[in-house]
Amino acid sequence: xxxxxxxxxxxxxxxxxxxxxxxxxxxxxxxxxxxxxxxxxxxxxxxxxxxxxxxxxxxxxxxxxxxxxxxxxxxxxxxxxxxxxxxxxxxxxxxxxxxxxxxxxxxxxxxxxxxxxxxxxxxxxxxxxxxxxxxxxxxxxxxxxxxxxxxxxxxxxxxxxxxxxxxxxxxxxxxxxxxxxxxxxxxxxxxxxxxxxxxxxxxxxxxxxxxxxxxxxxxxxxxxxxxxxxxxxxxxxxxxxxxxxxxxxxxxxxxxxxxxxxxxxxxxxxxxxxxxxxxxxxxxxxxxxxxxxxxxxxxxxxxxxxxxxxxxxxxxxxxxxxxxxxxxxxxxxxxxxxxxxxxxxxxxxxxxxxxxxxxxxxxxxxxxxxxxxxxxxxxxxxxxxx
Numbered sequence: 001x002x003x004x005x006x007x008x009x010x011x012x013x014x015x016x017x018x019x020x021x022x023x024x025x026x027x028x029x030x031x032x033x034x035x036x037x038x039x040x041x042x043x044x045x046x047x048x049x050x051x052x053x054x055x056x057x058x059x060x061x062x063x064x065x066x067x068x069x070x071x072x073x074x075x076x077x078x079x080x081x082x083x084x085x086x087x088x089x090x091x092x093x094x095x096x097x098x099x100x101x102x103x104x105x106x107x108x109x110x111x112x113x114x115x116x117x118x119x120x121x122x123x124x125x126x127x128x129x130x131x132x133x134x135x136x137x138x139x140x141x142x143x144x145x146x147x148x149x150x151x152x153x154x155x156x157x158x159x160x161x162x163x164x165x166x167x168x169x170x171x172x173x174x175x176x177x178x179x180x181x182x183x184x185x186x187x188x189x190x191x192x193x194x195x196x197x198x199x200x201x202x203x204x205x206x207x208x209x210x211x212x213x214x215x216x217x218x219x220x221x222x223x224x225x226x227x228x229x230x231x232x233x234x235x236x237x238x239x240x241x242x243x244x245x246x247x248x249x250x251x252x253x254x255x256x257x258x259x260x261x262x263x264x265x266x267x268x269x270x271x272x273x274x275x276x277x278x279x280x281x282x283x284x285x286x287x288x289x290x291x292x293x294x295x296x297x298x299x300x301x302x303x304x305x306x307x308x309x310x311x312x313x314x315x316x317x318x319x320x321x322x323x324x325x326x327x328x329x330x331x332x333x334x335x336x337x338x339x340x341x342x343x344x345x346x347x348x349x350x351x352x353x354x355x356x357x358x359x360x361x362x363x364x365x366x367x368x369x370x371x372x373x374x375x376x377x378x379x380x381x382x383x384x385x386x
Contacts, residue, residue, distance in 0.1 A: 012036055094164055097226040101171045104227055108178060108238055113245040116181045179234045182241050188384075189244045196381035198251070200369045201322040205247045250321040252298030253382035255287065255375065256328065256348075256364060262289040265361055268374040274358050283372040284327065284365035291360045292332050293351040296344075301326070303340045303348075312363065313355020316348055325370075329363035330355050 012032040019026045193202050224232060255262070266274075266286035273280040301318035304325070309315035312329035316336060319325055332352025336342060353360045366375040 091160060093226070098164070098167060100223055100227050101231070104222070104224070104231060104235065105171060105174055107222070108235065111238060111242065113185070113242060115185055115245070175231050175234055179237065182234065182237045186237065186241050186244065189248065192381045192384060196378045197373045198368060198378065201251065201324055202247065205250070205322040247322065248382060250299060251378070251382060252320060252324060252326055252366060253379065254298050255379055256296045256298050257287055257289060257293065257362065261293050262287040262362070264376070268376065275356065284363050285375050286361045286363055288359070288361040289351055291351065294347045295328060295331065295349045295351060295362060297342050297346045297348050298326060299344050301342055303336045303338050303342065306334050306336050306338050311356035313357060314349070314352065318342070323369045325367040327365040327367070330357045330361060
């Protein structure tokens with residue numbers, strides 16, 4: 001201890017400070033301990049200032065880092081909000097497309113002819129956007145889950161994209177089914193018409209429908225902006241099919257007698273004449289039955305002729321659509337007049353045996369563009385596609 005005292009006294013010997021003030025000189029003695037205290041105080045002050053400056057610098061950097069981190073988080077949040085809005089707009093477009101597909105499929109189902117079954121057609125469930133644009137809350141963008149995570153989280157709800165893909169697959173299957181059935185029905189009708197010799201009737205029907213016929217109504221446009229082209233092609237096929245179905249309803253697709261009240265006494269084609277037993281061509285079919293059995297119109301028509309007509313006896317000639325004409329001979333009584341419009345199944349006369357006839361029967365003819373065809377062939381062909 002004494003050595004330390006001697007050392008610091010040696011380093012800080014006593015010093016005098018001379019101070020002159022108002023002509024007087026004063027001296028102040030600086031003891032060694034005072035000098036040591038002053039130096040320690042100065043050093044402590046320097047250390048405190050250094051430490052304080054370092055802390056201020058550190059805190060400033062920390063605050064700067066926090067602000068930068070907050071800015072980065074804000075930028076990331078804004079990016080996610082932008083992605084969320086983009087995903088929402090995309091899902092709205094997908095919903096619009098689904099709504100158009102569903103509306104089109106519903107319209108097609110309602111327009112299907114009775115010959116096509118609707119049982120397997122699926123309209124699909126409702127699909128709503130999982131993003132609520134009216135809320136300000138932030139939702140993480142909806143993305144497909146990790147396949148590995150799906151194996152663990154089996155209880156999670158199905159994602160929007162998965163449901164969307166499922167519904168699109170349902171619509172694809174339903175439209176493909178419609179396409180298949182429409183093609184099958186269309187081809188069956190065309191084959192029947194060709195086999196029955198009604199090609200000319202088909203051509204005339206298509207020509208008439210290409211003109212201005214009795215149609216109309218408000219223009220209710222169907223939004224098809226997002227509907228695939230192959231779906232719209234199926235719509236055109238359905239329109240063409242319904243046109244053919246309308247043709248079938250306009251054709252004389254039944255015989256003019258109830259099935260239980262006649263039998264075929266003479267077929268269409270070559271035969272021996274019942275009067276002179278010579279070979280002849282029979283241009284119709286003879287349907288025998290009870291005297292005064294009611295005769296019905298086989299389709300909607302206009303009466304061209306009604307009265308006596310040589311070997312036909314009491315005779316009726318009806319003009320149907322698409323160039324078809326039917327004739328009825330040997331009637332006991334005629335119940336229509338020339339120019340009269342009649343509907344299918346209206347009674348037009350009673351069976352008899354007038355004219356060149358051996359017994360009570362109906363002579364029935366069908367003409368397509370002026371040429372006789374076999375009525376039984378037409379009736380059988382039409383019955384197969386009803």
